Amino acid sequence: MSHQTDPALLDALDALTVTAIGCRVVVGLVGLDAGQRADLATSWAWCEPVLERRPRSECDAVAVLRGDGDDDAPAGADSDAHADASALVVADALDQLTETVTTVVTQLAIDQRRDDLLLLHAGGVADPVTGAVVAYVAPSGHGKTTASRALGRTLGYVTDETVAVDDDGLVVRYPKPLSVRGPAAPGASRPKAQVSPDAAGLRRAPDGPLTLARVVLLDRDPAATEVTVGPIGLAEAAARLFPQISYLGARARPLRRLQALLERTGGLLVVRYAEATTLEPAVRELLAVSAPAATPGGEGPGEATFGLDAHRASPGAPGPTHGGGVLVATAVDDWVADAGSVVVLHRDSLRTLSGIGVAVWHAARAGRTLDESVAAVVREHGLPGDGPEAVARARELVLAAVAELVAAGLVRQR
Known part of the structure; x- marks a missing residue:
């Protein structure tokens, strides 16, 4: 790695600053030319991107694109010189770097909001008029982005990755680039392309407050002949949601907060479907019911007594x-x-x-x-x-x- 692209030796870096889950996250960029930096900012167009020079000490992460022949990680990557950067991303290809930057930005934002928001691993769309939001939960690779691309063309795009909601039921938008996996050879994998919501033809969510109206689990079944929606009880809901909530135990009385949220939004629903393009009527029907009024946050339900x-x-x-x-x-x-x-x-x-x-x-x-x-x-x-x-x-x-x-x-x- 040449010293010219070693971030440990630079006092200031070209940087991209974006808003993620209500936080400003700064990523230093090394090895990208002006056009590549501009393209990266364009993919984050709905997250208030700013390209500027920033002191290295102000960067939450540093992303390094290695050039041809740069076989080693940056000198100083493991030294005290990098102690002021919370994350270091090194990649050989631009698409690999941009995918990892998205992952790092999301994780840094989640880390910052872990104490005050419920963070669902979910996509979300909003009613363009009322701001009522349907959050659709699924593990990675199980249809969140595909559903967001299909639903976000007519409903307001909120996120394809993390639906963040406070104790009052208000959703903090995160309209990040859509992480789209393209075709690959059998047995091979390739980085997900980071597609701007504009390039995907999506519609913006309304500017006013967004309120969580429904929480659903996506269950894609290629054999399904129609879209079905059905409820499940709290115990099963907690078990199925638990792996898809970041830092659930970081807040006081987390299960009771989750219980209150599900009660306020009509309980957890399972949506079984074959193709994302068939989801819109069911989602619109869920949104047609008036969004539940947000209730004041608190310590959750009182502890049950036992005798x-x-x-x-x-x-x-x-x-x-x-x-x-x-x-x-x-x-x-x-x-x-x-x-x-x-x-x-x-x-x-x-x-x-x-x-x-x-x-x-x-x-x-x-x-x-x-x-x-x-x-x-x-x-x-x-x-x-x-x-x-x-x-x-x-x-x-x-x-x-x-x-x-x-x-x-x-x-x-x-």
Whole structure:
């Protein structure tokens, strides 16, 4: 690498500054000529791009395009000279560099907004008049950008990557370049082209506030003969959304915030379809319902109370006894109840408890003994059969549930 293109030796860099999820992100550019820098800025045209010289210390990231014969990473890339840049991007080809710049800008913005926004890995479009937004969630490579290209021609393009929403249901727009994968030879891959919304023929979202109206999961099925939309419960919704939310556990009571958002937007829906070009009527129908009024943010729903005496009594249930050791619930990040199940977030792991596991976990939260927990389970679910052996069988089932909860790190015995 020649010293002329080594960012570690430069006091100032050509830089691109863009707005991403409400943050200004500065990327130093090394090895790009004026035309390449202008093309990069054009692809970010809807994110308030500015090309200018910036001190290297003000760059959130530095992107280096290596020239022919530059086989090594920039000198100083791993030295203290780069300590003031939070990310270094080095690429041999321009399309590879522009794709990585998009990824880095998005991640830097997510890092900055992790404490105050719910960050869904989703595309989004808005009603051009009301500003109501449908967020469509999917893993990478499962149709978000394709859906955005199809829907954004008549509805307002919000983003193809990250739908960011606050506790009041307001969406922070991020109309980044669309990351479009072109054709490649079998078994090969190629960088995604970064296509400006203008070049894709998309429509701008309205200038006013954008409000989240619906959250859907994209489920592309080539065999589908029509577009179908159906709801799923909170427990399944949390499990399916969890991998698609950035830094969910970074905020207080994250599951209850998610629960409140889903309740405000009518619950999570699954949209099954064959081709993105068929989605518009279903999305317009979802948007036709008035956007829910934003509600003030707060600490979320109050914690549910639990009392053993409140459980349904079953004939023949043994009364509380003392012994068998005390069960103690481990402190968790958050939990919510849903139709007989409990969803628990603990150390960045999401678990759904059901059946007798719910009663055992609540008993552990109340500091009950093992025998008291057995009695609580029997009162809630009844005995597993008749006769004296049924009581012994109930205890075996509770012991098995306790073992699972202990293995999951949710309960301990003392």
